Structure formats: C-alpha cells, structure tokens
Amino acid sequence: MRTDLPMRALLADGEVGLVRALRLADTAAVLDLHNRLGERDRYFRFFGPLPSTMDRLAARIAEEPAAGHAAVGCFLREALVGVANYEKLGDTTDAEVALVVDGTRQTHGVATLLLEHLAVAARAAGLTRFVAEVLAENSQVIRVFSDLGFPYKVTRDGPEWTVTLWLDAEDHYPEAIAHRDEVAEAASLAHLLRPASIAVIGVGRRADSVGRAVLANLLGRGYSGLVEVVHPHATEILGVPCAPTVEALRQTPELVVICLPAESAAVAIEQCGERGVPAAVMISSGLTGTSAGTRVREALRRYGMRLVGPNCLGVLSTDPSFPVDTTFLARAPLPGDVGVVTQSGGVGIALAEALTGLGLGLSSLVSTGDKYDVSSNDLLLWWATDRRTKVVVLYLESFGNPRKFARLAARLARTRPVLAVRAGSGRTAQRAAASHTAAAATPAVTRDALYEQAGIIAVDTVAELTDVIAAVSWQSPPAGRRVAVLSNAGGGGVLAADACERKGLTMAALSAETGQRLRALLPAEAAVRNPVDTTAAVPAGLFAEALKIVLDDDGVDAAIVVTVRTAVSDPATSLAGVVGRGAKTVFAVRPGQRARVAPLVAGGPGVTASYDDPATAASVLAKLAGYEQWLRRPDNDVPDLPEVDVEAVRAFAAARVAQGERWLGPAAAVELLRLAGIPLVTTRYARDETEAVRVADQLAGPLAVKADAEALLHKSAGGGVLLDVYGPESARDAYRLLLARFGNSLRGVAIQPMVDRGRELLVGVRSDAVFGPLVVFGLGGVDADLVADRAARLAPLTGADADLLLDALRSSEALWASGIDRTAVRELLLKVGRLATVVPELAELDLNPVGVHKSGCVAIDVRVRLELREPADPYLRRLPG
Structure with a gap:
C-alpha cells in the first residue's frame, strides 16, 4: 500500500485529518511544529530542552522515505499538527519510533492515527518491531502505544522506559481499530x-x-x-x-x-x-x-x-x-x-x-x-x-473499500439483519478471459460472494426488499429449514409446499402425536399430513387451534399459513394471538389481498407479514433461514495451514514479478504449487526435443505432452495436448509435432505421466484490485465453461466457507454421493485460499482439471498469472478521496 499519497482519515473527535508521507518541502513545517511545543512537551520529546540542532533534525525527519527511514504527518486545514517517524536500528528488523503532536491537538487521536499509518510503511519495508524510549512520567504516550492493539512490552529501567511493539502480530489490533472507527464515525x-x-x-x-x-x-x-x-x-x-x-x-x-x-x-x-x-x-x-x-x-x-x-x-x-x-x-x-x-x-x-x-x-x-x-x-x-x-x-x-465493507457488514449482521439490493447484476463480459476461472469471476459473482460471506440478505428488487423488511420487522428468523404449511384451501397449501421445496426449504415430517391431535380436532375429510388442509368450512377459532398444534411439534421450525375468506369463516382473523405467542416463525398468505405484502392485522400492531402469494412467503422464509444459518457459523475459523510456506511463496512470487514475468512458465508454476503444498501430478519441463527424450526416458508408462506456447490459452482446445505418448522416441515425435503446429511460439513442453483423472473439478483464483482474491470452485475439464456449474467465495476462506463451496454446486449432492474424497478437496480449497491471501501478486490461478478419487485429489494442469500489486492493509483507517 502506498503511504506517500495523502489520505483523509478521521480523528477521535470526528475531525478529518490529512495523513501523508513527509517530504523535504515540509522541513519548515516540521521545525515550526517543534518550536510550538510547550516546555513540558519538549521535555517529554527530547528528555530536556529543544536541541540546538533542531533545524538539522527537522530536515532529517522530512527526508523522502528511504531504506531505514520514514515519516508521516497529520495536517488539519493544511497545517501540520503531528509527526511520527522511525529510523531502522542497524541490520535488524527493528526501528526506533518517535512522536510529536501539537499541544492543542493532543488527546484527539492524532498520535494513534499517525502510528497506524507509520506501521503500514514499516511492515512494507520489512520491519517487524517498533521501539520507543519514553519517560516513565509520560503516561499519555505510553497509553497511546499500549492501546494501539499490537502486542507490546514495557521495559522499566529507571526514569526512562522502553516500549516495544510487535508489528507482525495482530493481537487485538482489528478490534482496537474497529472501536476507534466507531468512536470517530459517531463524532x-x-x-x-x-x-x-x-x-x-x-x-x-x-x-x-x-x-x-x-x-x-x-x-x-x-x-x-x-x-x-x-x-x-x-x-x-x-x-x-x-x-x-x-x-x-x-x-x-x-x-x-x-x-x-x-x-x-x-x-x-x-x-x-x-x-x-x-x-x-x-x-x-x-x-x-x-x-x-x-x-x-x-x-x-x-x-x-x-x-x-x-x-x-x-x-x-x-x-x-x-x-x-x-x-x-x-x-x-x-x-x-x-x-x-x-x-x-x-x-x-x-x-x-x-x-x-x-x-x-x-x-x-x-x-x-x-x-x-x-x-x-x-x-x-x-x-x-x-x-x-x-x-x-x-x-x-x-464499492469504494469492499474488504472493509464486508468486515463491517458482517460485524453488524451479527446483531441485526442487514439487507441489500443487488444492483448491476447483468452479465459483464470478461474481455480476453485467459482461464476458466477468469471467465467465471464476473463482478456480479464477486459481489454476491461478498454479500453471502458478510451475512447480508440480498434481494433483486425494491419489492422483494419490502417483503423481507416486513418479515424481519415482525418475526425472528427460523431456527431451521423445516416448514409446515397449514391452509383452509388445499390448492393454496400445495402451491406453498411446492414453493418451499423450490427455495431449498424442507417440508417438516409431523410427528404421530401431532397427527393424532389434528385428527381429533379437524373434520374427518381434513388432511393432517404436511401440508395440512383443514378444509374450507373450519371456523376461525378451530383453525387457530390447529396452528397451535402444528407449532408445538418439535420437528417444525416455521410455518406458512394460507387462508382464504369464505362465507363460513375467515381464519386469518384468528391468527394474531397464535402467531404472537411463540418463538417460531410464521408467515401468513392471503391470496387476493390488494397489497403484495401487508401487516397481518391492518392498522394494528405488527405481528407478522401477510403475503399475496405463497411463493413470496416461501422465498422470504428461505432468505431468513439462510441468515440464521449464517449466524450459527463460526466467524473466525481460518485455518493456519503450516504446510503452506508463506515466506517462501511470497519471496518466489515477488522475484518472478520483479523479473517481469506475467504468465508463469510450467516449471515456475509447478514450483509455486510445491511451496504452497498444493498437490500436482509429476511434471517435468523440456525446452527442446533432446530434453523431451531424456525426460520421457525417466518417466514410466504413457505420457501426456503439453505445449508451452505464446498465446496458447487453453491447451486442449488449442491442440496443445498430446496423450498416450510412450517412450523416448514417441516423445521426440510429439515434440516435433507440436513444433510444427506452433512454430517459433513454442517455448517448450511439459511432460506428465498420464493418470486416472477420476472426477474432474476446477479450483481457481481471480484477484481484483478492489475486491481482492476470489476463490472459484466447480466442475472442471474441457467442458468447464459449457457446464458452468461453479461457486465462489472471497479469500481468506474459513472452514465454513470451504464447506459452503463444496455444497454450492447444482451437482453437489450427486458429486459427493459418488464417493470421491471430499476432505481432500476441502483441504485443497483452503490451501488455495491461503495462497491467494498471502501472495498479493497472484492475479489468476487456474487448476483445471483437478482429478479427484475416492482417496485424494491432484491438480493435472495449472496456469498462473502474476501482477505487480502492493499489499493493501485491510485495517488502515482512511476516507475516500
């Protein structure tokens, strides 16, 4: 993240400051700031009076950021009111940090804001610790360091204390940032x-x-x-x-x-x-x-x-x-x-x-x-x-800052429903999509993944929005997806049951006791299995008693009650007392009512929503059930995955980008996967036919020879894959065939032993400069785009995210019923999500196909694209503009 650009940010009192890296032109302002300090502040800053060399020190502070040195300033209405700077200590990854804030602006959060921004610059420079020498009596600045949120240690040695901050460990930094954000925004x-x-x-x-x-x-x-x-x-x-x-x-x-x-x-x-x-x-x-x-x-x-x-x-x-x-x-x-x-x-x-x-x-x-x-x-x-x-x-x-949006929305959704209208859902063409993953990762897919992971209840129209607002305003989300349908009109009940099943709800199996109680209450011609049909002639009071019986069933999480007014009775008039008495979710449906959604009792207290169509009620109930399911998920179970060599993959990717590589060659892609602990079928690279012969001699059995050629995006579709190649001579022939096919654009070939592919899946990453990395999962192989059965989640992936990906395909039920190794695919998804998180340069990763068997899975082909990107600090406080 660039720290040289000015950033607007909120102070604790709600005032907007401008934070930026200092430059030589700021020397006079830095000197003036120090000259304005009162006697006590000068004593705290320099353990004595202002140094006689203050002009040279100001010039040093204002020097352009360089190896071992950085300084940031906070400006209010173009006046410099605070400075934080560090100097690297020798060959270590430690830096000594110093702070100075205008006496009229202390306790306003200037120092904290500056330290947050300075820490970003320090981490980008490879520093891991801040060290500050502080007078023991300067409790105010000690509190600034201790409240920052990083792990810290105070070493007490006489009147001068040493405060050490560990920048490479978050501790409770995210929570501290969130609290400061809330205080500043409220003001x-x-x-x-x-x-x-x-x-x-x-x-x-x-x-x-x-x-x-x-x-x-x-x-x-x-x-x-x-x-x-x-x-x-x-x-x-x-x-x-x-x-x-x-x-x-x-x-x-x-x-x-x-x-x-x-x-x-x-x-x-x-x-x-x-x-x-x-x-x-x-x-x-x-x-x-x-x-x-x-x-x-x-x-x-x-x-x-x-x-x-x-x-x-x-x-x-x-x-x-x-x-x-x-x-x-x-x-x-x-x-x-x-x-x-x-x-x-x-x-x-x-x-x-x-x-x-x-x-x-x-x-x-x-x-x-x-x-x-x-x-x-x-x-x-x-x-x-x-x-x-x-x-x-x-x-x-x-979205200006979607990562922060997702974090804030998820935090809020834990305490109250958050609803959003999907805007701009039209299919956006992916120009020059060089992988199946890129073709899948449209802006709408990315936005929907963000909404789902943040616990946001998403709808497509303002009318749907009103439907859901009415529901959450008057009813709590259901504890589960088991729904009972009760109706005095059999057709309405059938329509409601059909709608529930279409929306992924489960028709509850009513207990034998519930059936007996309903049979004893209702006419003989009534249907007492779910959906329950009381018959049209049942009085309103009796209908209400039937609803009580259904809601008493432990196997029922929610109910949809469909009623029509007849010359005999209007069961809807008796529902308010029943619906309001219990904790289970109940929606009414009154076909023919004028409004799409209305309160159950017109002009009365909100008890529940009444819809004009059972499909609407089922759709809303499914959304609330999904929200309740999200609430029950653990909100921070991102696995550590020690088998992913984080430092090694970061260094490897950074080096490749520095060398100007964009699409990694097969050998480099194989090495990246190895460092990330991602299984890949044995792959050898040959730059010419001599190397192809030697590699083929080392590998047993039938081989696959794959062309590494410029502008060859999809190897199979582009004629770049030769199968069933046996022995060195056949490998020579294969190389010559590919050379004839691709000419001077052929850089070499990747040679792999042919394996039983099992079930072919796709796992990939598409990283967006605004949204960050998106992990895509779906059916793979040459027909991946034709079938287009995929799901996506934003990285980092939690264990719950991985499970949801596995179950999000249209084919998921049949896929896992076939007996292939779900655990291995889950582990692969988590590793890919981890790789996408720790390597900001990873713009695109395409593992297609991934062969999955009853025991284990392995990537069979890989494409990797890197881009020069600076890591963005997800917690840095800043405003747009």
Missing part, C-alpha cells in the same frame, strides 16, 4: 445526523424549487436547531432569515445543505470550507466528471469537511429527541427502526413510501449519490452504536 456523522445548526444554500422563491422543498421539510418536521438561508437578494424565505453570503451568516453552521447548479455548488463548498463548516449535504447534480466536481473534492481535502453527495436525495433522521430532514421527500416517513443508505435517490423515495404503507418507519436515511465522501461504510459504523436502528438496508451500485 463525525453527528454533524450530519444531529447538527445543532443548519444553513440551506440555494433556496428559490418558486414553490417547485428543490432548495425550498428541503427548507420546508426541515422546518415542518420538527428540527429545533438554528436554521438560516443563504440568498443574495432575499431577506427571509418561509420565515427564515437570509444572509447574502456564507461569510455573512450569523454563526458558522454545523451543516450546510447545497441546492445550487454545479459551478455555483463548487464555489459554495469552498466558501463553507473557509468559514469552517464541518459537514455538507450536496443535493446538486452534474458535478461528477467536471472541473466543478474536482474543485469539490479538493475542498474536502483542504478543509477537512464531510460531505454527503453530490447528486443525492439528502439526509434524514427521525430521532424523536432531534429530528432532522434535509431531503425533498414528498411526505414525512414514519419514525421507526429501519436504517437506509442508498446511492439512488429514487430507490430511497420508493422505499420510504413502501415502508410508510406498511406502517413501518425509518430511523435514518442517507442518500450518498455520487459518493465523494460519506459511504455505506460510514453508516455501517454509525449504526453499530445506534440502538434505534434494528434493520439495516443498503442499495449500492459501487
């Missing part, structure tokens, strides 16, 4: 969701002005803070006093809402930055891809502002103690417990309307629009500490 987003004062810029006098609608909503929905308007000509609008400019406002607002044309919006954000406004919502559109958009981004960096938008619907919070509505929604949504972040204003409007129709409400809504700054990651952190939000909803069209 930062409070400017947007709980501002004490707001100014609206761009309020027109016309009734159809967006700015006027925003102001009307803000005033009409209970905001109690100070409101002002910036308007160059008006004195008041809607009773709110106007100032002609940002500078003329009575006080610096905590939040501004900008509803101006693009060029004017850029000017306004710059003026707000100069005034010291900490946050803005930019409703304005038309900025992205223009010079105005560039000016907005530069203003965010220069002034340390937070921004929602541009091109957005706005921000809303229904907190009864401090409601804020800076949107242009047509009507006020109900207050509630659903938190929404959406890149699409239209989706936000549709969802707010749909929830209001269900009697459900929002806790907060943030429309991120073009997402220059505030993103879903920020809101996931906000909601982690927001007790009002019980359900989280996401509509995302792009």
Whole structure:
C-alpha cells in the first residue's frame, strides 16, 4: 500500500485529518511544529530542552522515505499538527519510533492515527518491531502505544522506559481499530445526523424549487436547531432569515445543505470550507466528471469537511429527541427502526413510501449519490452504536473499500439483519478471459460472494426488499429449514409446499402425536399430513387451534399459513394471538389481498407479514433461514495451514514479478504449487526435443505432452495436448509435432505421466484490485465453461466457507454421493485460499482439471498469472478521496 499519497482519515473527535508521507518541502513545517511545543512537551520529546540542532533534525525527519527511514504527518486545514517517524536500528528488523503532536491537538487521536499509518510503511519495508524510549512520567504516550492493539512490552529501567511493539502480530489490533472507527464515525456523522445548526444554500422563491422543498421539510418536521438561508437578494424565505453570503451568516453552521447548479455548488463548498463548516449535504447534480466536481473534492481535502453527495436525495433522521430532514421527500416517513443508505435517490423515495404503507418507519436515511465522501461504510459504523436502528438496508451500485465493507457488514449482521439490493447484476463480459476461472469471476459473482460471506440478505428488487423488511420487522428468523404449511384451501397449501421445496426449504415430517391431535380436532375429510388442509368450512377459532398444534411439534421450525375468506369463516382473523405467542416463525398468505405484502392485522400492531402469494412467503422464509444459518457459523475459523510456506511463496512470487514475468512458465508454476503444498501430478519441463527424450526416458508408462506456447490459452482446445505418448522416441515425435503446429511460439513442453483423472473439478483464483482474491470452485475439464456449474467465495476462506463451496454446486449432492474424497478437496480449497491471501501478486490461478478419487485429489494442469500489486492493509483507517 502506498503511504506517500495523502489520505483523509478521521480523528477521535470526528475531525478529518490529512495523513501523508513527509517530504523535504515540509522541513519548515516540521521545525515550526517543534518550536510550538510547550516546555513540558519538549521535555517529554527530547528528555530536556529543544536541541540546538533542531533545524538539522527537522530536515532529517522530512527526508523522502528511504531504506531505514520514514515519516508521516497529520495536517488539519493544511497545517501540520503531528509527526511520527522511525529510523531502522542497524541490520535488524527493528526501528526506533518517535512522536510529536501539537499541544492543542493532543488527546484527539492524532498520535494513534499517525502510528497506524507509520506501521503500514514499516511492515512494507520489512520491519517487524517498533521501539520507543519514553519517560516513565509520560503516561499519555505510553497509553497511546499500549492501546494501539499490537502486542507490546514495557521495559522499566529507571526514569526512562522502553516500549516495544510487535508489528507482525495482530493481537487485538482489528478490534482496537474497529472501536476507534466507531468512536470517530459517531463524532463525525453527528454533524450530519444531529447538527445543532443548519444553513440551506440555494433556496428559490418558486414553490417547485428543490432548495425550498428541503427548507420546508426541515422546518415542518420538527428540527429545533438554528436554521438560516443563504440568498443574495432575499431577506427571509418561509420565515427564515437570509444572509447574502456564507461569510455573512450569523454563526458558522454545523451543516450546510447545497441546492445550487454545479459551478455555483463548487464555489459554495469552498466558501463553507473557509468559514469552517464541518459537514455538507450536496443535493446538486452534474458535478461528477467536471472541473466543478474536482474543485469539490479538493475542498474536502483542504478543509477537512464531510460531505454527503453530490447528486443525492439528502439526509434524514427521525430521532424523536432531534429530528432532522434535509431531503425533498414528498411526505414525512414514519419514525421507526429501519436504517437506509442508498446511492439512488429514487430507490430511497420508493422505499420510504413502501415502508410508510406498511406502517413501518425509518430511523435514518442517507442518500450518498455520487459518493465523494460519506459511504455505506460510514453508516455501517454509525449504526453499530445506534440502538434505534434494528434493520439495516443498503442499495449500492459501487464499492469504494469492499474488504472493509464486508468486515463491517458482517460485524453488524451479527446483531441485526442487514439487507441489500443487488444492483448491476447483468452479465459483464470478461474481455480476453485467459482461464476458466477468469471467465467465471464476473463482478456480479464477486459481489454476491461478498454479500453471502458478510451475512447480508440480498434481494433483486425494491419489492422483494419490502417483503423481507416486513418479515424481519415482525418475526425472528427460523431456527431451521423445516416448514409446515397449514391452509383452509388445499390448492393454496400445495402451491406453498411446492414453493418451499423450490427455495431449498424442507417440508417438516409431523410427528404421530401431532397427527393424532389434528385428527381429533379437524373434520374427518381434513388432511393432517404436511401440508395440512383443514378444509374450507373450519371456523376461525378451530383453525387457530390447529396452528397451535402444528407449532408445538418439535420437528417444525416455521410455518406458512394460507387462508382464504369464505362465507363460513375467515381464519386469518384468528391468527394474531397464535402467531404472537411463540418463538417460531410464521408467515401468513392471503391470496387476493390488494397489497403484495401487508401487516397481518391492518392498522394494528405488527405481528407478522401477510403475503399475496405463497411463493413470496416461501422465498422470504428461505432468505431468513439462510441468515440464521449464517449466524450459527463460526466467524473466525481460518485455518493456519503450516504446510503452506508463506515466506517462501511470497519471496518466489515477488522475484518472478520483479523479473517481469506475467504468465508463469510450467516449471515456475509447478514450483509455486510445491511451496504452497498444493498437490500436482509429476511434471517435468523440456525446452527442446533432446530434453523431451531424456525426460520421457525417466518417466514410466504413457505420457501426456503439453505445449508451452505464446498465446496458447487453453491447451486442449488449442491442440496443445498430446496423450498416450510412450517412450523416448514417441516423445521426440510429439515434440516435433507440436513444433510444427506452433512454430517459433513454442517455448517448450511439459511432460506428465498420464493418470486416472477420476472426477474432474476446477479450483481457481481471480484477484481484483478492489475486491481482492476470489476463490472459484466447480466442475472442471474441457467442458468447464459449457457446464458452468461453479461457486465462489472471497479469500481468506474459513472452514465454513470451504464447506459452503463444496455444497454450492447444482451437482453437489450427486458429486459427493459418488464417493470421491471430499476432505481432500476441502483441504485443497483452503490451501488455495491461503495462497491467494498471502501472495498479493497472484492475479489468476487456474487448476483445471483437478482429478479427484475416492482417496485424494491432484491438480493435472495449472496456469498462473502474476501482477505487480502492493499489499493493501485491510485495517488502515482512511476516507475516500
């Protein structure tokens, strides 16, 4: 990860700092920072007064990063307020680290933020430990080191103590980072969701002005803070006093809402930055891809502002103690417990309307629009500490930091449902896909893998989203997939049972006792096996008793209840008391109801959702069952796999990339697999026919000879594989045939003993610069792309991820029923996932086919592509832009 580029990051108090590597041009700023230190801070930093050689020391600190030296600075509004630097100690992997922070900015998290970024630079330089000499009385800086999250040791020796940090062991570093993130985001987003004062810029006098609608909503929905308007000509609008400019406002607002044309919006954000406004919502559109958009981004960096938008619907919070509505929604949504972040204003409007129709409400809504700054990651952190939000909803069209997103979403999903709409699911063509793995790893596949691993309940439409929100708002997820169907209309019950089986649910086998109780209760013509048909003539009360009996069965995890109103009775009227009394999940279905989904009791308290079609109820129930299954998985069981020589594979890949290799030759690919402990059939490489003869003489039995030729992507399909080659002379003939076929592009041949391939599978890796490595598993061989039965998960793989991959194929049940070695394939998946994680240069790996037998598995062919990539620190705190 490059540390020389400026990175926006949050301090503990929510202020935005700019962190970057220092350079010689910063020497004067470094010297000035030290000169501003108070006497006590100078004593703590230098164990005495400021050195007489401080000018030379400042120049050394500001030197360009080099072997054994690095320094990072934190800037607030372009002023340097903190520096952290290290100097390598001799030939060791240790470095002495030093910190200095402006006295007015101490305890704000500057030192911690600098150490986090400096540690990234140190690890990239191969350092493993930081060592700091600290005065015993300097408890503040000792606490900074100890709270960082790395393993540490304090050596006490008189008044000067030595603090040692181990950078190559995480200890509780991820948890410490997560806590600091939450604290900083809560402070930062409070400017947007709980501002004490707001100014609206761009309020027109016309009734159809967006700015006027925003102001009307803000005033009409209970905001109690100070409101002002910036308007160059008006004195008041809607009773709110106007100032002609940002500078003329009575006080610096905590939040501004900008509803101006693009060029004017850029000017306004710059003026707000100069005034010291900490946050803005930019409703304005038309900025992205223009010079105005560039000016907005530069203003965010220069002034340390937070921004929602541009091109957005706005921000809303229904907190009864401090409601804020800076949107242009047509009507006020109900207050509630659903938190929404959406890149699409239209989706936000549709969802707010749909929830209001269900009697459900929002806790907060943030429309991120073009997402220059505030993103879903920020809101996931906000909601982690927001007790009002019980359900989280996401509509995302792009990911800025998907690895962090997955980590935050998974952490949040452990405590409440997180829902997302799959956007952009159309099949994206993979240009020049040079392996079956690359062809399989479309953006949609990668996104779906991320959602599934993070425990996110994914849907395809806003209508489906509303279906699931209603379900999770009124019911808990089922404990399992065993479903009972109860109906007073036999056809409806059959349709529901069919839908359950299509969605991977299991029709529960009702116990003999349950059957006896139902027979004693219901008419003789009733069907008491699942699905249960009570007959249409059963009174509502009797139907409710039948549902109680079904739910009492220990073999039932959930129930779908299909009812139709007849002239005799309406069983739906009796369900509320039964559904609300127990812990089991129950959904109602009322064919013919006007709404796709509605509360069971119109206008009453939310008990459960009622759907107009049994297929919808079954689909929602399957999603909730999948979420509950995810909740039961261990969340951190990534195996250690000591047989993978991590340091060796890293060094090997780095050396090959340094030599300019892209696609590894057969010999190099074999060596990489050997270092990773991945089984490969014996493979020898021959550069000419003489070597081919010698290799064939050493290998017994029939051989496979495979061409290593430029631009030969798929060997079998391209005529690059010759089978059943016996002995040295046949090997010579095979080489000459391939030479004639490929000419000067033939670099050599790989020679392998032919083996019984058993069942042919595919295991591969496709690494994305944004998402990271994706592990692909599926049916293999020459028809891999034709069959296209595959599944994917993002690395690193947990044991649960590997098991899910093994069971995710359409053919999985038949595959493992055939008796092949599942354990061996699972181990292979875990090793490949480990390799993808520890070697950032691994852009593409294709093991196809992998031969699997009743005992063991072995890769038969391998393709490896490397790219020069710097490892990204998954925990480094930084904001977009």
